[in-house]
Amino acid sequence: MSTIYILWLRQLKRSFRSKSRIIGSLGQPLLFLLAFGYGFGPVFQKAGEGNYIQFLTPGIIAMSVLFSAVFSGIEIIWDKQFGFLKETLAAPVSRVNIMIGRTLGGATISIFQGLIVLAISFMVGFRLESAVAAWNVFLFISLIAILFTALGTAIASILQDFQGFQMIMNFMVMPLFFLSGAIFSFQGLPSALEFIARINPLSYGVDGLRGSLTGVYQFGFIPDLTVLSLLTFILILIGGYLFSKIEA
Amino acid sequence: MKIIQVKNLVKTFGTIEAVRDISFEIEEGTIFALLGPNGAGKSTTIKMITTLLKPTSGDVIINGFDIKKQSDDVRRSIGIVFQDSSLDEELTAHENMDFHGILYKVPKKIRRERTEQLLKMMELWDRKDSLVKTFSGGMKRRLEIARGFLHHPKVIFLDEPTIGLDPQTRNYIWDYVKKLNTEENITVVFTTHYMDEAEKMSDIVAIIDHGKIIKYETPQTLMDEAHAKSLEEAFLYFTGRDIREESATSDIDRMRNIRKSHGRK
Ligand SMILES: Nc1ncnc2c1ncn2[C@@H]1O[C@H](COP(=O)(O)OP(=O)(O)OP(=O)(O)O)[C@@H](O)[C@H]1O
Ligand SMILES: [Mg+2]
Numbered sequence: 001m002s003t004i005y006i007l008w009l010r011q012l013k014r015s016f017r018s019k020s021r022i023i024g025s026l027g028q029p030l031l032f033l034l035a036f037g038y039g040f041g042p043v044f045q046k047a048g049e050g051n052y053i054q055f056l057t058p059g060i061i062a063m064s065v066l067f068s069a070v071f072s073g074i075e076i077i078w079d080k081q082f083g084f085l086k087e088t089l090a091a092p093v094s095r096v097n098i099m100i101g102r103t104l105g106g107a108t109i110s111i112f113q114g115l116i117v118l119a120i121s122f123m124v125g126f127r128l129e130s131a132v133a134a135w136n137v138f139l140f141i142s143l144i145a146i147l148f149t150a151l152g153t154a155i156a157s158i159l160q161d162f163q164g165f166q167m168i169m170n171f172m173v174m175p176l177f178f179l180s181g182a183i184f185s186f187q188g189l190p191s192a193l194e195f196i197a198r199i200n201p202l203s204y205g206v207d208g209l210r211g212s213l214t215g216v217y218q219f220g221f222i223p224d225l226t227v228l229s230l231l232t233f234i235l236i237l238i239g240g241y242l243f244s245k246i247e248a
Numbered sequence: 249m250k251i252i253q254v255k256n257l258v259k260t261f262g263t264i265e266a267v268r269d270i271s272f273e274i275e276e277g278t279i280f281a282l283l284g285p286n287g288a289g290k291s292t293t294i295k296m297i298t299t300l301l302k303p304t305s306g307d308v309i310i311n312g313f314d315i316k317k318q319s320d321d322v323r324r325s326i327g328i329v330f331q332d333s334s335l336d337e338e339l340t341a342h343e344n345m346d347f348h349g350i351l352y353k354v355p356k357k358i359r360r361e362r363t364e365q366l367l368k369m370m371e372l373w374d375r376k377d378s379l380v381k382t383f384s385g386g387m388k389r390r391l392e393i394a395r396g397f398l399h400h401p402k403v404i405f406l407d408e409p410t411i412g413l414d415p416q417t418r419n420y421i422w423d424y425v426k427k428l429n430t431e432e433n434i435t436v437v438f439t440t441h442y443m444d445e446a447e448k449m450s451d452i453v454a455i456i457d458h459g460k461i462i463k464y465e466t467p468q469t470l471m472d473e474a475h476a477k478s479l480e481e482a483f484l485y486f487t488g489r490d491i492r493e494e495s496a497t498s499d500i501d502r503m504r505n506i507r508k509s510h511g512r513k
Pocket of ligand 1: 264266289
């Protein structure tokens with residue numbers, strides 16, 4: 001327990017000390033909300049799909065949580081390069097606990113970020129449709145954050161430097177984002193793309209968020225919850241295993 | 249009791265044979281110096297013994313535990329100060345100490361007392377709340393040592409602990425090591441390029457060269473054998489005077505290695 005706590009605390013301290021990063025990472029979701037929201041809003045409305053900001057906001061929250069989570073996970077490469085990882089790996093603590101501590105630390109920061117984006121979205125006209133939704137929103141933001149921090153951490157544990165980072169962004173993170181229903185519904189997409197969207201874990205996160213914020217689910221609350229929790233659990237185990245293979 | 253038993257330990261990185269079949273044993277309570285030219289394989293050996301690097305082959309038993317099968321018990325038995333930095337520079341000195349103390353489950357009261365004592369000894373107490381990235385090289389090194397002494401294991405490994413430190417600090421460190429050794433019977437394994445430190449501190453010296461242990465004696469015996477007045481002279485006598493390449497990748501080195509290993513078979 002204390003291991004998980006101290007690793008978590010360390011991540012928080014490091015992140016909150018670099019305020020410029022927190023502020024900087026809010027720029028992108030804000031831009032997306034404004035550009036897409038006002039840009040595509042009229043088209044969306046004309047097509048009889050209703051208010052685009054209502055549709056888009058859950059997607060943009062999911063996006064900012066996704067980016068921040070994967071990035072927090074990847075941060076472990078810094079620890080490798082600065083040598084600090086040796087300090088953690090030499091210690092008599094279980095590798096799974098190291099994985100859990102780091103993941104929860106990174107996830108907490110991403111949750112925080114997701115909540116800020118939610119707050120911003122109110123300013124551009126987003127409206128909550130019911131009050132009960134608040135807890136579910138928090139639940140799905142947390143699940144997305146934990147899942148993708150774990151994924152980033154697991155991937156970074158097998159990378160030596162930032163060379164592979166661009167590849168992960170372009171071939172994993174961006175496709176995950178675009179094919180998740182975050183900015184457009186994937187119903188009516190070519191069937192190959194729709195298939196990818198259906199096996200994309202982020203789709204379940206976006207759906208859970210959109211469902212709890214607007215009341216309209218595509219997969220349903222229980223399927224979303226199950227897919228996300230199960231995958232998170234599996235990824236943490238894989239991450240713990242990969243950690244036990246890291247050499248310093 | 250033999251606290252460390254190393255049997256036929258080998259580590260290769262691609263074509264580089266960093267550690268080539270070394271074996272030795274260390275009695276509990278010994279201060280043991282692992283000496284050798286740059287690239288000899290000292291750090292690689294220490295990393296394998298401390299579970300951070302998987303041996304290519306061979307066995308190591310520490311405090312009765314097998315590094316391959318009981319790595320957690322091994323980790324509970326040891327402490328390490330690495331040759332290169334392993335601090336979190338975005339945290340303060342005090343936070344680095346706390347982090348270590350909690351990972352190694354040092355009880356809170358002892359953690360507080362020792363942190364204060366060690367940071368004062370290393371003259372970092374005034375700077376305990378500064379971020380480590382604002383420290384000078386020597387200050388970082390001192391913090392690293394202080395952190396390494398925060399928990400008291402059965403065996404402590406010090407890989408060039410005093411590199412880049414002033415003589416005053418070096419004396420403090422060796423006094424502290426000596427105290428840990430005599431008062432708590434902690435076994436000490438260290439490497440250094442300052443031969444006077446090894447001569448003064450160690451009970452046993454192993455000289456490692458090109459990944460092989462070529463000598464394993466008390467400092468006095470080594471000096472007698474080499475008819476040398478100091479351990480430095482004896483060291484030069486046994487390892488020769490040519491400067492080593494940083495790595496054994498150069499052709500000359502590799503040929504020399506190949507020749508040597510064939511010669512021994
Ligand atoms: N990760 C690695 N990959 C490839 N080669 C390595 C690696 N680590 C060490 N080596 C090689 O293994 C050999 C032994 O290195 P090691 O760091 O153990 O030497 P050392 O005795 O500690 O030297 P120094 O006194 O310079 O610290 C060197 O030839 C080095 O280049
Ligand atoms: Mg070394």
